Amino acid sequence: MEMEEFVEQARSIINDGNLTFHQRKHYLAALAENSLPYPEIGPEAAEALNKGIVSDLYEGHAPYRPRYLLPDYELALAQGSEHLELEPPHTIDEALNFLLILYTQVPSITGFPVFLGDIDSLLLPYAEGVSDAALRAKLRLFWIALDRILPDGFVHANIGPQDNRVVRAILDIERELLQIVPNLSLKVHPDLTSDSLLLDAIETVFTTAKPHFVNHPMMVEDLGTGYGIVSCYNSLKKGGGSHTMVRLNLKEAAVAHSGSIDDFIDATLPFYASLNAEVMASRIRYLVEDARFFEHDFLAREGLVRLDRFSAMFGVYGLAEAVNILMEHEGLDARYGDGGAADELSYRIIGRIRAFVDDCPMPYSEGGGGRSLLHSQSGIDSDVNVTAGTRIPIGTEPETFQHISTVTPHHRHFDAGVSDIFHIDDTVRDNPEAVVDMIRGAFATGMREFTFNVDSNDFVRITGYLVRKSELARFQEGGERHASTVFAAGSVANSHVTERTTKRVLIREHSPRPAQ
Amino acid sequence: MSTVLGLLNNTIAFSSVDGPGNRFVVFLQGCNFNCVTCHNPYTITRCTDCGLCVGPCPEHALSIEDGPLIVLDTGACTLCDVCIEVCPEDSTPLARVVTVRDLIEEIRAVAPFISGITVSGGEATQQPEFVADLFSTLKADPHLAHLTTFVDSNGAAPVEVWKRLADVMDGAMVDLKALDPATHLRLTARENDQVLASIEYLAQHDLLYEVRLLIVPGYNDDTQTVLRTAEWLSSVDPSMRIKLIGYRAHGVRPEALHIPEATGELLEHLETILREHGFDQIAVT
Numbered sequence A: 001m002e003m004e005e006f007v008e009q010a011r012s013i014i015n016d017g018n019l020t021f022h023q024r025k026h027y028l029a030a031l032a033e034n035s036l037p038y039p040e041i042g043p044e045a046a047e048a049l050n051k052g053i054v055s056d057l058y059e060g061h062a063p064y065r066p067r068y069l070l071p072d073y074e075l076a077l078a079q080g081s082e083h084l085e086l087e088p089p090h091t092i093d094e095a096l097n098f099l100l101i102l103y104t105q106v107p108s109i110t111g112f113p114v115f116l117g118d119i120d121s122l123l124l125p126y127a128e129g130v131s132d133a134a135l136r137a138k139l140r141l142f143w144i145a146l147d148r149i150l151p152d153g154f155v156h157a158n159i160g161p162q163d164n165r166v167v168r169a170i171l172d173i174e175r176e177l178l179q180i181v182p183n184l185s186l187k188v189h190p191d192l193t194s195d196s197l198l199l200d201a202i203e204t205v206f207t208t209a210k211p212h213f214v215n216h217p218m219m220v221e222d223l224g225t226g227y228g229i230v231s232c233y234n235s236l237k238k239g240g241g242s243h244t245m246v247r248l249n250l251k252e253a254a255v256a257h258s259g260s261i262d263d264f265i266d267a268t269l270p271f272y273a274s275l276n277a278e279v280m281a282s283r284i285r286y287l288v289e290d291a292r293f294f295e296h297d298f299l300a301r302e303g304l305v306r307l308d309r310f311s312a313m314f315g316v317y318g319l320a321e322a323v324n325i326l327m328e329h330e331g332l333d334a335r336y337g338d339g340g341a342a343d344e345l346s347y348r349i350i351g352r353i354r355a356f357v358d359d360c361p362m363p364y365s366e367g368g369g370g371r372s373l374l375h376s377q378s379g380i381d382s383d384v385n386v387t388a389g390t391r392i393p394i395g396t397e398p399e400t401f402q403h404i405s406t407v408t409p410h411h412r413h414f415d416a417g418v419s420d421i422f423h424i425d426d427t428v429r430d431n432p433e434a435v436v437d438m439i440r441g442a443f444a445t446g447m448r449e450f451t452f453n454v455d456s457n458d459f460v461r462i463t464g465y466l467v468r469k470s471e472l473a474r475f476q477e478g479g480e481r482h483a484s485t486v487f488a489a490g491s492v493a494n495s496h497v498t499e500r501t502t503k504r505v506l507i508r509e510h511s512p513r514p515a516q
Numbered sequence B: 001m002s003t004v005l006g007l008l009n010n011t012i013a014f015s016s017v018d019g020p021g022n023r024f025v026v027f028l029q030g031c032n033f034n035c036v037t038c039h040n041p042y043t044i045t046r047c048t049d050c051g052l053c054v055g056p057c058p059e060h061a062l063s064i065e066d067g068p069l070i071v072l073d074t075g076a077c078t079l080c081d082v083c084i085e086v087c088p089e090d091s092t093p094l095a096r097v098v099t100v101r102d103l104i105e106e107i108r109a110v111a112p113f114i115s116g117i118t119v120s121g122g123e124a125t126q127q128p129e130f131v132a133d134l135f136s137t138l139k140a141d142p143h144l145a146h147l148t149t150f151v152d153s154n155g156a157a158p159v160e161v162w163k164r165l166a167d168v169m170d171g172a173m174v175d176l177k178a179l180d181p182a183t184h185l186r187l188t189a190r191e192n193d194q195v196l197a198s199i200e201y202l203a204q205h206d207l208l209y210e211v212r213l214l215i216v217p218g219y220n221d222d223t224q225t226v227l228r229t230a231e232w233l234s235s236v237d238p239s240m241r242i243k244l245i246g247y248r249a250h251g252v253r254p255e256a257l258h259i260p261e262a263t264g265e266l267l268e269h270l271e272t273i274l275r276e277h278g279f280d281q282i283a284v285t
C-alpha cells in the first residue's frame, strides 16, 4: 500500500462520524496490519484471493490472534486467574464479576469475545442457596452489562440441553430486555431437553428471534461433549477455537469453470479448494510461528485455550449460484431448492468438498484431527449477488417442509456449523407445540442447527445476528452502538434481505472493513 | 390395504392451525354444503369432465382428447387458477384421485415433524370409507401409529359416519354455522339437524376437539343469537374448546362480497359472552 493511500484511509476512518471510538480504533489497527505483506502464498492462491474465488474475510495480512477463541470457562472459574489477579469465585456475585472481567480479555477477529460459555451450567453451582428472585435480579444486571460492555452481535452464549433454574431465568430476562447481545443457542437433546423447556425457548423466539436451536447429539458426535456455538453459528471445541476462516466462493468457482459438471467436481473444485487450504495453512503458520500467540497470551499460558484443541474453518458460500450456473451450462432449467437435479448436484458438490477437507492435512489443527473443519459461511456485508453458505436464495425458498428436506442432507458435512433459517408464520404463536414438532423432526432427520424467523417480530436476522428493525432505520442517520448493526445495514443494501417476504432471518458475520 | 379411492384437492405438509401441534392436512374434494361465505368454492363440487376449462388454460396443461376424463399435466400447470375461474360447476381439474397407499407414503416422509394428520375439505365426511381406511392404515403402521387423526368437518354427516370413524379417529373439529335452522339454511343451503346431532354424539364420545363458530355479520352476530348458541353448547359440554372465526371476504364468490367482515371488537364482545358462560378455552382468529 502506498503511503498516500494509507494516510487517506486512516483519515477517512478517523473522520467517519458513523463509527464509535472503539470501531475507529479497530479499523485503524486493521489498516496498520494490512500495510504488512501477506503471509507467503503461491501465485495461484494470490490470484484466487484477488479475484474473490477465495476470500479471507478481510481477516488481515498478519494474523496476531486466532479468529475465534472458546476459553475453558469451567477451568477458569475453578482455578482463578493469575494474570487477572482473580481468586476462584465462591458466590454468584463473584462468579458473575469474574466472568465479566474475563470476557473483556478474550480476543477474536472482531475484538469481542465470540463465546461466553455454556452459561447456565457454568452458573448453576453458584445459584445454590440463591432465591429465584435474587438469581433473576443478578442475572438481569449481568445481561445488561454484557450488552453494554460487549456491543457486538457476534457475542454468543450457549444454554441447554438440560433444564435448570438458570436457563429459565435467562429466557425470561431475554423476553424482558429484548437485547441484541448476547446471541443465544439452545443445545437440544431428544431426551434431556424437555418439551417444556423447548416451549419456553419458542416463546422467547416469538419475542426476540432467539435462541438458535442446535442438535446436541450430532455436535457431540463430531466435536465431543466439549463444544460451543460461537459468533455466526460456528461450532468449535471448547478450550480451543479456530485460527482462521478462509472461504471458497462456489459461485465464482463455477463462473471460472468451463466444461462438464463432472470436470467441475473432479478438477475445478479440488483445484480451488487446494488454493483455499493453502491460504489457510499459511495464515495459521504465521499466527502460531511468527506472531506466536500461543506462547504469549495469558489464556494459553493458563491453559484456558490449548493449541491442541484448535483447528481452522474451511468456509464455503454461494452454493445456490454455483449449482444454477452449472445447470444453465448444461441447458437445464433446474434451480437449487426445486427438488430436482439441481439439488442432487448440490449434494455432489458439498460431498466433494467434504472429502477434500477430510484428506487435506492442516498445520496446528489437532482439534480437528489434523484437518480443518467445514463451515457453511453466511456472508459479510460486501457480498453482492451471492447467497450465504448453502442456503436457498431469498425469495425462492420452497414451503418449509421441502425447504428443510432440501438443505438437511448438507448438514452432516458441516462439522464447524451451518446456518439455515426457516420462516414460521405468525399463526404459530397460538400453537407453539407445532414448533416443538418441527424442531424435533428436523433434528431426528439429520439437521444440525437452525434459526426461526417469525413474521412480525421486532427483530430482524440479516446474516445471522439480530438487528432491531428500528435501529436499522436509525443507522442511516446517526452513529450506531452495536458493531454488527453497521454490518446489517450493509447487508440490507447489498443482499436484498428486505425482499424476504416473510423470513427475516439474518446470517451474522462481521463488518471487517469500514464502508467503502 | 384398501382399494378405496379418495378424491383429493390438495395436501399441505405443515399446518399449525388444524388441531394440536404441527399437522399434515389432507383436503378432500367435494362438499355437501354450499356456503355463501365459502373461501374456496372450487372444492365444493366434483368435476364433471365437461372440458370447458381445457381451452382457456394458458399453459395447455389440460386435455380431454384421450378419454372421457380431463387430464392434467402437473409439470406444465403454474397454479394460475384460470381453470377455476371459468369452471361453471365450482370445481377444479386439479383434484386428483389417490389411494390410501399414496397418501400414507406422503405422510411417512413428514411423520418425524408432526403430531398428526387432519382430514379437511371440501367435506371430509363425504368420503367416509376413504377417511376410515386412511386412519386405520395409519393406526396399524408401527411407525405412524403415534400420529393423532383428526377430522375437520361441517358436521353434516349421519351419526353412522362418526360411528364408523370412532375407533380410528382421535378428534373432530366441527363448524356450527348457525344454531337457528332458518339462518343455517340461508348460510349453507342445508338444514342443521345433522350438525347438532354430530356435535352431541362427538361430545358424548369424547371425540369433540373443538367447535368452530363462524361469525357472519348480519346473519349470526347479534348478541341474542350468540347467547342462545352459548347456552346450547354449554348444555352439550360446558368445557369444550371453541374457536371464534370472524368472516373474511378473501376468496369468496362475488355474491358474498356485500357481506361486511367481522370486526375485532365484535369478536371480542362475543368472546366475552362465551367466557361468561364458563367456556375458558376460546381461540379467536
Ligand code: SF4
Binding pocket: B046, B047, B048, B049, B050, B051, B052, B053, B054, B070, B083, B086, B087, B088, B089, B090, B091, B092, B093
Ligand atoms: S373443472 Fe370444471 S370446467 Fe373443467 S372439466 Fe371439470 S367441471 Fe368442466
Ligand code: SF4
Binding pocket: B056, B057, B058, B059, B060, B061, B062, B072, B076, B077, B078, B079, B080, B081, B082, B083, B084, B093
Ligand atoms: S391452474 Fe388451471 S388454468 Fe392454470 S395452468 Fe393449471 S390447469 Fe391451467
